[in-house]
Amino acid sequence: MSVSPMQEAQRLDVARYLRAGYKLVGNHSAVAVCRWTRSALRGERLCYKSWYGIQSHRCLQMTPVLNFCDFACKFCWRMHLPGRFKLPPGWRWDEPEDIINGSIVAQRLLLIGFKGNPKVSRERFLEAMFPRHFTISLDGEPSLYPKLAELVKKVKERNFTAFLVTNGSIPIRLEELVKRDAQPTNLYLSLYGPNKEVFTATADPRIPNAWENVLRSLELLDRFTESRTVLRLTMVKDLNMVDPEGYSKLIKLGNPMFVELKGYTWVGESQKRLPISAMPTIEELEKFAKKLEELTGYKVKVEDDKSRVVMLVRDEDVWERNLKMVEEWRARVAKLDESWRSKVEDFTMEEHGKILYY
Template identity: 40%
Template sequence: MTFTKEEQAKLEYSGYRFVGEHGHAAAKTCHWTRKSIKNEGVCYKEQFYGVKSHRCLQMSPAVPFCHQKCSFCWRDLSQTRTEWEGEYDDPKTIIEGAIKAQNNLLCGFGGNKKADRKKLEESKRPTNAAISLAGEPTLYPEIDELIGEFHRQDFTTFLVSNGMYWEKLGSLENEPTQLYVSLDAPNEKVYNELCNPQIDDGWGKLNKTLELMPSFKNNTAIRITSVKGKNMFNTDEYAELINKADPTYVEVKAYMFVGSSRKRLSMDNMPRFHEVNDFAKEIADKTGRELTKYSEASRVVLLE
């Protein structure tokens, strides 16, 4: 069982396009993809890592499934299942469908005078898969093969994980180009309050993933979603966890007051850029890292 027709329709209304037969995979055009096509700015991932915004495919193979119900998640969490249920589509079907869905979503730019014709043409052949749209991608039974198939089709891959399924991450034969692990709390108490794990020992599982991260050959990143009044403190504890994971990058990013998170948090929980920057600097000082790049528009800071 995945989404009901009503649940799926609600997500499609907000810009999702489900692909395949079984209703668990989807693509959604990123705000920055559309901006880039009109030469009105690019995603911080282009500024930080060189990923071309107009050629980035934002997708997920596991939209209905996640181990956590984070209070800062923009999704309607009443729809989330914590374990995989039912049949699933194969990686080739998902990738083909996601590319087609993105092209359909962007076809309106053909009549837009502001569209950069070269970028619009290039956007039809995306080169990076941001496997991060919604849900926990490691719950998709064929995540390893999905990454491998993207690579065979000359994509780079950015896989974003909550770190709960450390066994799956540890057994990947196809490493993503960059593995992101969400670290949204300095300790177990804050983690339980903010991330609301739906499985036993979520904090222990996350720590196993942090211990595993140094074994990855490709780039790794820790992402901290900064929620004002909820998790922007105890930087000594964050530093200890980051040092254990020893990632290539640390991204410190503001929580954004959007979607269903507005029912769980308030506008006051969305930090300003200078607050994110100050928090990031404190973490940088305690981990021996440098603040190398930032995007004020996205309220995100990069530590290396």
């Protein structure tokens, strides 16, 4: 049976994901293990998200929309093939419960090789087999998944934190999260420009009214009273690392708890679109953050030079609330872990599909 050029492009793109170490889940989801999970397993450095209580070796990084995105950002490491925003004929969306279970199994399969690594303690390996954090990001735009609210809700019911990253292109999906009592633990809204012109040049949206939709999503952030709200600025030199006054107006519009400046990294397909000089240094990020500090009243709180991230916080009350959330979560995890620690003496591959509910 012949295939269309679009179907062939999608097949080749999925093959690239598999070569990159992704594990496919169901029809449209995937899991991948990031460098910080591997580092944490070996007892080394953690991801900068430890600021919010994330234990990197217990973080499950996944997407419910592999290869579907409504933006074609210039800094993205992925290929921008035709069809990344089009569903094939006869498409069927998987159920949230199946995605969660499949993701846990996929994570375990990806990490099972660490069991024999002399640098990985048995205790830390077992903790990794029982993840506590679902990061809904990795690839594509999660809000394209129509059952996102149900997915977030079930993730939290299963005793995970839920970190959701969105480009803000579908504000109605954010409204659903609030209306259906499905607020994620952390809601990241990625902002790709200080004004419509720069935003369009950077994000290259494939939908109409993308800028207006992002503004609407910013306005919705204040309704997420149970979430940490984070505005993420991916900074690319000579592209969108401009006009701090414009960014400051958008920060005030969204009123997020935190603002993160994340430096672009010259990797993957983005190397064909941008020069290596587009990567800002940590010093350049600090300088830009200081300008935002002066314009918004937000204060630079912490930074991570390895990941090139600078975080600003709205005020000290917000920071204290964050620390309290971290402390409460750690206490809860310690109690939850007692259940599987008392049952699992030697985690084997045969058991990986048996212990999903905990």
